[in-house]
């Protein structure tokens with residue numbers, strides 16, 4: 681059952697879901713790069729900024745504790761499709777980003793570039809595999825989900841929203857802000873209860889984590905589950921909910937983030953050359969088929 685019926689504009693405020701990541705890049709430019717391009721990097725016909733604002737207005741309005749529980753109850757049954765992991769990647773790749781004026785790369789190429797950058801730095805193979813699959817949860821878009829329930833910064837629900845989350849003013853529109861169960865610092869949680877006990881806003885990160893949690897080493901699972909949790913891994917706004925173990929594991933999340941943000945290059949990876957290596961990696965860690 682759907683609690684809300686969203687209009688087309690509400691479902692798809694962005695021209696493409698890549699617009700969200702482009703905006704993240706503006707917020708967190710590569711420290712190693714000359715300050716070149718902030719403006720040059722994106723030049724949409726209609727400046728993307730308002731679109732992204734709109735996206736966050738919807739995200740912050742509708743990502744309530746209850747909304748998240750509904751999505752979990754629905755999607756974590758994994759009853760939509762079953763396919764090999766490479767097949768799921770090809771399925772994801774049917775979500776083509778045709779609005780990007782700079783670089784005409786699709787989803788699979790972003791994943792391969794992320795993974796290849798990790799591999800080039802000599803990291804363990806499970807880290808490379810994590811880079812390769814980290815956005816596979818974006819298949820949610822292909823199931824008709826609203827963009828703001830697939831991508832966007834993630835944050836805890838069930839407790840007060842931090843003002844270190846991007847566009848915090850829009851949380852005034854979220855009914856949880858007026859619900860005394862949820863609007864205190866700890867809300868339904870207790871000090872340092874551990875992030876595993878915390879519901880995050882719904883999106884591709886949690887979805888993929890739940891899909892892969894029995895198969896990958898713990899650092900990989902943290903990277904997958906929290907890679908869009910910028911208010912913590914960049915802004916440190918939620919340490920009061922974390923255990924010491926969470927904090928240690930977040931070193932991996934931080935290590936992963938630059939590969940996700942800064943590995944985009946116009947030289948497209950040759951998929952056919954790389955496929956055997958990644959098929960072997962998938963076979964080493966993941967089951968023959970995966971349920972979406």
Ligand SMILES: [Fe+2]
Pocket residue numbers: 814815884907908
């Ligand atoms: Fe992602």
Ligand SMILES: [Fe+2]
Pocket residue numbers: 790814815940
């Ligand atoms: Fe990504």
